[in-house]
Amino acid sequence: MDRGGKLRSDWNRLLLEDAVAPLFRELLLALRTLTDSTILYYSLWPTGLFEEPWSILVEQIYKVIYTSPVLHSEIKGGTWVSPAEALLHDEGFSRSNDLSEALVLLGMPVVRVPSAIVDVFSKFYMKSTVKRVAPAAVRHFLQDFVKLGTLGKSHKLILLEYCLSDLDSADIGKCMNGLPLIPLANKQYGIFSEISQESTYYVCDKTEYDLLSAVGDRIIDRSIPPVLLDKLYQIANNSQVNISPIDGLIFLQFFPRLFPPGWKCKSRVPWDPSSGVSSPTADWFKLFWHYIGKHSYDLDLFSDWPILPCTSGHLYRASTASKLIETESLSSLMKELLAKLGCKILDTKYLRVYQQLSHYVYDGDATGVLNSIFGIASLE
Incomplete structure (x- = not known):
């Protein structure tokens, strides 16, 4: 050119x-x-x-x-x-x-x-x-975003699903740290963190969810889409993050919020579920006994709390030194006599058969009747 x-x-x-x-x-x-x-x-x-x-x-x-x-x-x-x-x-x-x-x-x-x-x-x-x-870009964007609380539930759940979509279990605590996207039963949202840094939140089965409805700020909402709930279960079981499954000790730590103040360490408390104002309710106790029986929890775990219902309208602590008696097999006359003597009769309509009850409840036979009567006599 x-x-x-x-x-x-x-x-x-x-x-x-x-x-x-x-x-x-x-x-x-x-x-x-x-x-x-x-x-x-x-x-x-x-x-x-x-x-x-x-x-x-x-x-x-x-x-x-x-x-x-x-x-x-x-x-x-x-x-x-x-x-x-x-x-x-x-x-x-x-x-x-x-x-x-x-x-x-x-x-x-x-x-x-x-x-x-x-x-x-x-x-x-x-x-x-x-x-x-991309998930990483969205996580970064949300770290400094104070208006996340203005979004509705469906939008927050889609953000949660997306932010988790590219993460392995080992990375969730670090990469999700600080994001308020854990859906809770009280309609609020917990903050992700690496384990032991913030409050721990718990995934529950249906029974646990019903039993712990009073502590909705600590349990994960079960009404979220099943795929997302399953993902949170996986995280709870495999990740170093502040989400955990429920076990007996964790369940016990919520008792101060499930029972009225002052009940801990009380040997006997009045309880009238027919009044409609008692807490816990009759349905709660039925579910509670079904739950601990299903999981075979040791009753010693709950020894500080009055959990044994009595026909006298009381709840008693489980104690080997002061047992209740199960009277289902006894005649009405014998039941009436034991009640007049002041024996503590187990109200079985609130609990299922539970193998560990034998440590804290006499059988309804001759030996059990005599031991129950002698137990009352020894207190007088």
Whole structure:
């Protein structure tokens, strides 16, 4: 190429880069107000393969619009953002539309752009590649976001599902740390942390959930989608995070909130479930005895609390030194006699047969009757 040809070539290149490309940017900015259809708007963008000199022009167009508000996002009711600040919608997530809605409500500049346009950004100018919505990006975005509490339950649950979607059990405590996304039974949300750093929250089966309804700030909501509940069960069993399954000792630690103040270490307390105001209720006690029998918990675990119902309208602590008597097999006359003598008769309608009761309850036979009577006599 002679000198004149090179000058013409340089002139044409500079004309495309410094004049036509900026003019095309202005055209796009003007077109935003002329059409309500983003499909039509994006169809006017140059995409595909181009030969020189047009490839030079297309490359420069994508460079100059990178910091201009030419992509449409639904944030704030509909706003135009630049490719530099935009985040591409995650089409691969199974509930991508719900996720996008939640992120937009939080002010995250999510955009939906034809893949052909995204490909051109990547092809011509790697520094101008549009970022994509990803679990790690959402977790980072939520770390400093104080308005998360303004979202509804469904949106928070979709954020929880998405933020967990790329994590192994070993990484959950570190990567989810500080995110208030643990759905609780009291309709609030607990904060994720590595184990022992914050309050621990508990996943429960249906029985545990009903028994612990009074401590909804510490148990995980069972009304969430089953897939998400199963995920939280897996986390509780396999991760170093502040979510745990229930066991006997954990169940016991909630007793001060399940029983009236002052009941701990009381040998006997009045209890009238027919009044409708007693706490715990009759249904609670039936469920409690079903639960501890199912899990074969040692009754010694609950020895500080009055848990044995008596026909006299009292609850007694389980004690080998002062046993109740089971009278189901005895005659009505014998039951009446034992009651008049002051024997503590087990009210069996509130509890199922439980093998450990034999340590704290006499059988309804001759030996049991005599031992029960002698026990009353020894107290006089």
